Amino acid sequence: MIPRRAADDDTFRTASLGKGDLTLLSSSAPHRRIVLRALLWLTIGCGVFSACVNTTVGNYPVAVAEIAMAGYACMLLYVTRERVLDLNRWILAYLIPFCTTMMFACWYRRAEPTVFVWPILIPVISYLLLGRRTGFWFTTIFLSIALAIFGFKITETGDLYAVAAIANVVLCAACIFGLSHAYEVTREQAEDRLRALALRDPLTGQCNRAGMAEAFQRQRAQARRYGTPLAIVLIDLDHFKQVNDRYGHETGDKVLIAFAECLTSTLRESDLACRLGGEEFALMLPRTEIKEAQRTAERLRHAIAQAHSEHNGHRISVTATLGVAELDSAKDDLQSLLARADRRLYQGKSAGRDRVVAA
């Protein structure tokens, strides 16, 4: 299996689009890759050391399994030396044989009773590498197997002292399982809050410039892969300063919020609306050619002109000027695309505002 490399742009920090909704996935990937590589080094070191010890005491099958696991960890270290897109698959490719070797060591008849402390590591490693949901299931499966092995060993030996010792290990594993779960839940919540703060505009709730840049990386990758068009519409409210000057900044904010809602309600599920700053907004329209984007922009311009906000009995209406551009070369980045849309927008401003310019 040849690993897919992450592009220079950080495409595995992905964003799914949907009416301004920015759902961010696998944001922990860089951190998990570092943890995975640290564990691979540890596996190699501990595997070789433990294999030497087991060889000296004559546990040859366990020593062979440990050497095999250390060799496999070397291969995974090589594969993950750079960022990979399908990191989760490589994490599972490490964790499944690692935990299976651990289960084999627990089950092996001549193994030391202290080998039973190793499964305690499973919840910590699983949650660190796989996150809350997959980590939970992975831990449940492997701790259940470990428990079954413990049970089997107790009934086989009938050693009551072993029952007390194993009960300690099981209780300790259960506590670590619970703590790992609680830690991962709070970590995920904190990460979501931080990412929302970094990627969303606090006034309108739409994604900001950074959020748009992140979503663009993914959309451009899809457009290139499937040969589909991608259009951008840049929108600037006309004479917005007059709204602020006449009704106050607070009313200006309300107008901006209403405007953002108008954009969102006019768009398709797959489109993304962003506030780039001030009274400047942008739309990203995946699988949309420039002609269709122009029609969408016209529909939007019409909806903006028709809508109005109320302030102390005053009816506040705004108009907007829109510039449209389409991704048209392999080298096109967000900046060049926005610059093209911006030039058209300013043509529209110079020509009298309240219009769409697409070419």
Ligand SMILES: Nc1nc2c(ncn2[C@@H]2O[C@H](COP(=O)(O)OP(=O)(O)OP(=O)(O)O)[C@@H](O)[C@H]2O)c(=O)[nH]1
């Ligand atoms: N209420 C409010 N006003 C903002 C915000 N950000 C920027 N503005 C105002 O938006 C106005 C933008 O003014 P200009 O850049 O002169 O543009 P304009 O009046 O819309 O004129 P044209 O773009 O040329 O049609 C300024 O008065 C800014 O203070 C905001 O978050 N809230």
